[in-house]
Amino acid sequence: MVKMNLITNNIQYVIYLFMCSSITSILAQGDDTCPKGFLPHQNKCLTKPDEAKLNWPNALGKCQDLGGSLPNIYSAEKQTLLENFISSHYNASFLKVDLPSEYQYHYLDDYSTFIREEKHITFEFMGCNDAYLILSENRDDSVKSYEVLFGGWQNTLSVIRTCRQCQSLATASHSPLSCHTYRPFWVSWVNGTVRAGEGKDVGINTFMKWTDPTPHPVNFLGISSWKTAPTQWKFNKDPYNSTFWLAGTDLGHSTEWVWFPEGDYVGYTHWLPQEPNYFLPHHHCIQMSLHSGFKWATDNCMLKRNFICEIDNSLPINTFG
Structure with a gap:
């Protein structure tokens, strides 16, 4: 009886190993509709x-x-x-940047290759007023720069300029920013036309634009607050x-x-x-x-x-x- 039980147990163990091996093989090969490494998704x-x-x-x-x-x-x-x-x-992962209430540009060097090739940037912003971006040929904001301000003058006006605090060449009267929630925006600079808009889709919901008669390359991106309020920014970490x-x-x-x-x-x-x-x-x-x-x-x-x-x-x- 003991011998018979041992034989039975051994047979059951062999069957168990065979079933485990078969299941593992099937999982490795995929299901009956897709090859190994592929996942079924509707009819694909x-x-x-x-x-x-x-x-x-x-x-x-x-x-x-x-x-x-x-x-x-x-x-x-x-x-x-x-x-x-x-x-x-x-x-998706994000780069989060918190800036103090001061007017000083912080350059995002990790995005230099992206902005040179793609000629746009998307971001999310939270702050009561004054979201500043600088789009520069060189890694400074002295010359050959486009300054784009969202929600200046206590969140009542956005502007495009050709340098820090220069004359406004395009304006939009609105209140785009929020003190309590992140809102999405974009800026583009294709063929010498600088555009700014709301939302995640570049080119949609444009609220201001200006065409530079003598455009310069954009190689660097900087962001800043104003002296009256801190700001919070989010960028796609690896666009x-x-x-x-x-x-x-x-x-x-x-x-x-x-x-x-x-x-x-x-x-x-x-x-x-x-x-x-x-x-x-x-x-x-x-x-x-x-x-x-x-x-x-x-x-x-x-x-x-x-x-x-x-x-x-x-x-x-x-x-x-």
């Missing part, structure tokens, strides 16, 4: 590769190595699907990490956008205002950013961005390959 299999950010050709190649492609978007439903997947698998490549390009089809590699022309679109931008050099690929409401923008294909890969799960999958 999606994955965020472990690689660091890549330029558009390398991101495309990585997705093809995995048996997939960069995402294409043919409809609002597909746009929403990708937005939901990115939102659920990516946590490039929240930007994702799509499969769209006009390479070989100048100003005609297609989904690669299918070659289908882009029909449905979700462009940011002022996009597609044909004035910026080498902007031949499409990306979308979490911090601009997932709106599309043209981009330099050789710059490194985040990316996801997709597979249509209606196609046969070799689960055990």
Whole structure:
């Protein structure tokens, strides 16, 4: 009887090990609709590769190595699907800056590369009055600078200037700031036109703009309070990490956008205002950013961005390959 119990226990243990091994293998390989490393998301299999950010050709190649492609978007439903997947698998981080009640610019050197390439900045601000930004060619605010003030004069007026405390060249009478809650804003400086607006989407809800007849480059960004109140600021900690490549390009089809590699022309679109931008050099690929409401923008294909890969799960999958 004891021997029989030992045999029974050994058989049960072997069965247990086999079941555990089978379950582990299945989990490693994915489910019955998606290959290993991909997650089912509605009618697609999606994955965020472990690689660091890549330029558009390398991101495309990585997705093809995995048996997939960069995402294409043919409809609002597909746009929403990708937005939901990115939102659920990516946590945005912020740089928070608290400034005392003094008029002295603090430069955000970590954003220098971004503002040189992208020509805009988004941020959130909390304070009763006077949110100052300086956009400078050199790392100082003496010459060749654009000063943008939000909510000056006790939160009644915003202005654009060409230097510290110079004559106001554009104004907006409003009360944009809050003492108790963060509010989102943006500033852009494309083709010599400085624009400022409310919200997270660059180009939307513009409340003032001014065009410089002799524009200068913007290489540095500084922020400041005024002497009457402290201020609190939030910036996207890594703005490039929240930007994702799509499969769209006009390479070989100048100003005609297609989904690669299918070659289908882009029909449905979700462009940011002022996009597609044909004035910026080498902007031949499409990306979308979490911090601009997932709106599309043209981009330099050789710059490194985040990316996801997709597979249509209606196609046969070799689960055990």
